[in-house]
Structure formats: structure tokens, C-alpha cells
Amino acid sequence: MTMDEGIKEPVSGSGEDVLLVRAFQGGDKEAFDRLVLKHQDRLFNLCYWYLGDYEEANDSAQDTFLKAYGGLGRFRFESAFSTWLYRIAVNTCKNKLQSAEFRHRHKRVPLGGFGNPDREGPEMDLENGNPSPSVQLERKERKRMVMRAVNGLPPEHREMITLRDIEGLSYEEIAEITGLNPGTVKSRLSRARLDLAGTLKGMV
Amino acid sequence: MDCTRSRDLLSEYADGALDAETRGDLEKHLSSCAGCREELSSLETLIRDLGSLPSVRPPADFLRQVHKRLEQPSRLRRLMRRLFFPLKFKIPLQLAGAVLAALLVFSVVTVQRQPYKVAEAPHPEPAREKRQVTRADKGGAPAEKPGPKTVGLKDGPRVVEWTLVLAGPAPAPRGLEPALEGRTSQREVHAPQAGLQAGDQADEVAGRVDPVKKSIEAFQGRVLSVEHENGRPASVLAEVPSDKYSSLLNDLRELGEVRVPPPAPPNETQGTLRVRVRIVSGE
Numbered sequence: 001m002t003m004d005e006g007i008k009e010p011v012s013g014s015g016e017d018v019l020l021v022r023a024f025q026g027g028d029k030e031a032f033d034r035l036v037l038k039h040q041d042r043l044f045n046l047c048y049w050y051l052g053d054y055e056e057a058n059d060s061a062q063d064t065f066l067k068a069y070g071g072l073g074r075f076r077f078e079s080a081f082s083t084w085l086y087r088i089a090v091n092t093c094k095n096k097l098q099s100a101e102f103r104h105r106h107k108r109v110p111l112g113g114f115g116n117p118d119r120e121g122p123e124m125d126l127e128n129g130n131p132s133p134s135v136q137l138e139r140k141e142r143k144r145m146v147m148r149a150v151n152g153l154p155p156e157h158r159e160m161i162t163l164r165d166i167e168g169l170s171y172e173e174i175a176e177i178t179g180l181n182p183g184t185v186k187s188r189l190s191r192a193r194l195d196l197a198g199t200l201k202g203m204v
Numbered sequence: 205m206d207c208t209r210s211r212d213l214l215s216e217y218a219d220g221a222l223d224a225e226t227r228g229d230l231e232k233h234l235s236s237c238a239g240c241r242e243e244l245s246s247l248e249t250l251i252r253d254l255g256s257l258p259s260v261r262p263p264a265d266f267l268r269q270v271h272k273r274l275e276q277p278s279r280l281r282r283l284m285r286r287l288f289f290p291l292k293f294k295i296p297l298q299l300a301g302a303v304l305a306a307l308l309v310f311s312v313v314t315v316q317r318q319p320y321k322v323a324e325a326p327h328p329e330p331a332r333e334k335r336q337v338t339r340a341d342k343g344g345a346p347a348e349k350p351g352p353k354t355v356g357l358k359d360g361p362r363v364v365e366w367t368l369v370l371a372g373p374a375p376a377p378r379g380l381e382p383a384l385e386g387r388t389s390q391r392e393v394h395a396p397q398a399g400l401q402a403g404d405q406a407d408e409v410a411g412r413v414d415p416v417k418k419s420i421e422a423f424q425g426r427v428l429s430v431e432h433e434n435g436r437p438a439s440v441l442a443e444v445p446s447d448k449y450s451s452l453l454n455d456l457r458e459l460g461e462v463r464v465p466p467p468a469p470p471n472e473t474q475g476t477l478r479v480r481v482r483i484v485s486g487e
Binding site: 033036037040041044045048049054057058061062065066069142143146147150161164165166168171186187189190193194196197200201 | 211212214215216219221243246247250251253254255256257258259260261262263266267269270271273274
């Protein structure tokens, strides 16, 4: 039995990821850089909305890629590379949220980009188009409220909102990343959304 | 379908994730329930808002930061390197350190055991002292044995034996001393030795006990006991300040002849001295 016979066919994901992972496993270390560059934006965004702090997100995103670097040699394509990477990211963020250090740091200070309504956060994509100033102001204010409301969610609800509504992942992908069954994902997401909608109603 | 069930399904409906049959049932309910329609509307707005939240990008040098951390040896590796490399020097040093530590532990354990053994061993000195004290306490004075008249405990008050000879011819000192030295009990020995013919002589001796006591007290002495012979007082044991020794002796000489057997009176000027004044008739 050769080594390749033990490797399953890729479940899903882009063909590019498969090629890059295989190249890395074949000794091409630069393939890892291309994987980082390809996934860093979405992964960073996930960490940011999960943790609500830019520096913490930076730290966790780096940790995620470091762990991926260490584990990529054993990656067997049982899931898409992006799903595997997100799973690492979610676990890293969860651990960070639970760490005493994180709790101590964020005990009094409101979470970075979320807590300060005047701050858009670093490197944020602003909307394009030229709506009227009053509409722009209204949208901006609404976004601030949503951001604050997301920040106020309990971690398990914030996780669902981040993965589904901000990152746009499917129920199945979320189930695979979080280890929950799809039914639980659906019901938890439903509660998270109703919770958030109720909070926003109260804020208006 | 009721509103509770409808609310549970709204999230999936908004995502287009319901099967056709369930979707049909829900839409039927929504067409007749303004509350659930409003709920759905706010949910769809929320999902739209969440989807349009700004994306947060990593810093421009994100990849470089990842590289930097990849190049850093892990904490464990750094620790191992610090502890053991270069092997040529650090392994012998660590072995030497381990041997020294073992020796240190061994010596500490050994040293700790020794005082323990000493503490357990019987101490001869206190035992001997205890015996001496017991003997002194029981007798009130050391048992008489041949030897000097001045006796006492090593650390306790000395006892000086004085003989106060009342008026009349004094008995030969040699005749008295063997009696004093050889007695085991004052009551048993001295009455026949003194040659007293009980009666007037004994009364005379007893009558001098009080003046002796007064004299002792006059010189800040303390009468410890009055000893009897044949049922009558015959001698006084007292404690006197050492510096009053001579004064008391001179004072007692007013009552009669005082014989002080050798050795010479002590020179101490501090502390106390025990004196036994034995009163004998001069006949």
C-alpha cells in the first residue's frame, strides 16, 4: 500500500487548495504562503467578528496558520482545506475567549472595533456607491447598532451569526467546523437571530 | 401551524432551507398572521445587515508576521536548547550538578539524624545532680561522714558547724567532734556523748536557743529549724548572709565559747551560708 492510497479524495473545496496542500506535503514550503494569502482575509474576518478585537484577531489568525503549518503534513482531505482551517480558527478563538488572559484584558475595556461606535476598525471595507448623506448616516448608524448587538451576544450565538451571516457558510459547513449536528446548528442559529433581532428592536 | 412553530421555522425560511411542504405550511400561516410576517421582515432585515457588515482585513504584513513566528523555535525547543546545548559542555556540567545535589541532600539528611540520636541518649549530668538534690532535701543537711565540718552542695549553701559551749568547763573538742562526724542522726548520737545528765543541763541548753535565734535574726539571718535532742531543743540551723558571718560569730561569743572547727570560715561576701549552731553545756 502506497502512501497515496491512504489519502482520500478531496471531499470538497477548491481544486487550487488541493494542489497547494499536496505541493506543501511534497516539500514545497512556498505553497503554504499561497494558502495563507488566499485564505487570510476571510479567516481574519472570522476571528475579528468572533473575538471583537483587532489585535486578538491578529494573534488568533496567526496562531491558526501556525497550527495549520504544523498539521498540514498529516492533512488527509477528509474535509475541504478551508473547513479544516476554519475548524482550527474556531477552536483557537474559543480557547482565547476562555483564557483568563483574554478575560482579564477585556473585563473593563469594551471590545475593540465593536465597542467604539466612532471607530470603523482598521482596514474595513466601506460600502461603495453614492447614496445621499442622510441615507449614508442612517446606514452607518444601523451598522453600529448591529455591531454592538453582535458584541453583546453570548459566544455560542455569536459563533453561529459569524459563521452563517457574516462568513456566509452553509449549515453543513458550520456543522463540520463546530462539530455540532445540522439540526442543532439550525435551531441555535434561529435562536441567535431572534435574540439579535429582539436586541436591535430594543435599541431602536 | 401556530405562531410558536412558525417562529422556529422563520430563520430557515429566510435562508431558503425549508423543504417544499413545510415552506407551504409556513406561508399559509404567514398569510393570515401579521405578527409572524413582521417577525420575518425584521429577521430578513437583520440577515441583510449582518451580510453587509464591513470586512476586517489583516495587517498588510500578515504573512511576514506568520513567517516570523514560524522561524521562532518553539518555547519547548528553546528551553531544551538552553538547557542541553552544547551537549559537550552542558551534559558534564549537569551531571556534576546532579552529583553535588545528591551529596548535599545526603549530608543534610545525615546531619539531621545526628542531633536526634544525641537528644535520645541519656544525659548523665542532670541525673547526678538530681540525686544530690534529693539527698539534701530529705536530710535537710548532708549526711554526716568523716571529713571537714564545713559541708555543702556544690552549688547550694554551705553548712558550717558551730559549737556554742555554755558557761563551765568546756568539753574536750576531740570528744565532741567524733560524735558530730560519726552521727547518722543528731537525736541518736549526741545525748549520751555529751555526757549530759538530763535535767538542769538540758534546760540550760534549751534556754539558750532563743537568744541564739535572736542573734541570728539580728544579722538578717533566717532560722530554718530548731533541732532537738532527747525531746529538748539543742541546735539551730539557720541561713545567714555570708558577709554577716564574722559579726554573727562575735555576737554568739557573748553567749559562750564558740568553737569553729577547721576549715577556716568562708571568704565570700555575697550569697548566704548555712550555719548549724549546736549548743552544749560547758560541764
